Amino acid sequence: MPTRKTPPANPDLLMDLVAANRILAMEGVLDGYGHVSVRSDKHPERYYMSRSVAPQLVKVNDIMEHGADSEPVGDERRPYLERFLHGEIYRQRPDVMAIVHSHSDAVIPFGVTRSVLKPIYHMASFLYSGVPVFEIRKTRPDNDLLIRDAELGRELAKTLGKCSCVMMRGHGMTVVGDGIPEVVFRAVYTQTNARLQTAAGHLKGPIEFLTEEEGRRATATNRGTVERPWELWKAKVMASG
Numbered sequence: 001m002p003t004r005k006t007p008p009a010n011p012d013l014l015m016d017l018v019a020a021n022r023i024l025a026m027e028g029v030l031d032g033y034g035h036v037s038v039r040s041d042k043h044p045e046r047y048y049m050s051r052s053v054a055p056q057l058v059k060v061n062d063i064m065e066h067g068a069d070s071e072p073v074g075d076e077r078r079p080y081l082e083r084f085l086h087g088e089i090y091r092q093r094p095d096v097m098a099i100v101h102s103h104s105d106a107v108i109p110f111g112v113t114r115s116v117l118k119p120i121y122h123m124a125s126f127l128y129s130g131v132p133v134f135e136i137r138k139t140r141p142d143n144d145l146l147i148r149d150a151e152l153g154r155e156l157a158k159t160l161g162k163c164s165c166v167m168m169r170g171h172g173m174t175v176v177g178d179g180i181p182e183v184v185f186r187a188v189y190t191q192t193n194a195r196l197q198t199a200a201g202h203l204k205g206p207i208e209f210l211t212e213e214e215g216r217r218a219t220a221t222n223r224g225t226v227e228r229p230w231e232l233w234k235a236k237v238m239a240s241g
């Protein structure tokens with residue numbers, strides 16, 4: 001028997017998750033693929049994420065509660081195939097409250113070359129903690145690149161470690177944050193940083209990246225203003241209802 005659904009989540013949390021889906025689609029971080037989740041406010045080992053639908057089309061009724069095993073709780077609708085990466089990161093990182101998984105084309109080069117994604121400007125200063133690359137072949141030599149079970153989710157979470165972002169070779173990226181506004185901010189600016197770093201790579205180098213100390217300080221400053229772009233983005237995507 002499936003576990004019964006728990007008391008409904010805070011409606012504002014679910015509406016923010018809907019907004020996050022639409023914002024990330026608007027910004028090109030997500031397209032028909034990719035997903036965003038938030039840790040449950042009722043059961044910290046669980047999380048909320050849409051059923052398998054394109055992010056721009058997500059409505060509040062599409063959101064399902066997922067258990068610690070990443071299976072939908074008391075819900076027969078089809079979940080995202082790669083849901084395990086969310087569940088296993090929430091398990092290994094108690095500080096993480098929201099996660100974005102994206103196939104943004106801007107970041108792909110940084111998973112398949114020796115160029116390491118680094119903070120090139122203050123908006124992506126959170127990358128100072130490092131951006132490791134997940135090599136799925138180390139866990140699963142015969143693979144289709146997707147995080148399709150808990151074992152792969154665990155290994156991805158291990159590679160992420162204490163960082164804010166992990167590249168996935170030949171696949172995409174996963175970004176974590178302390179809530180929906182922060183994870184959306186980070187996903188958007190990781191994508192922009194990747195574009196800028198690629199552009200700077202065509203100019204006369206070497207590239208002057210932020211120092212670790214600058215990264216730390218700018219991250220602390222940005223944390224105080226993350227609500228500003230969040231409110232702007234949310235107003236844009238929710239204006240149409």
Ligand SMILES: [Zn+2]
Nearest residue numbers: 082101171172
């Ligand atoms: Zn994926």
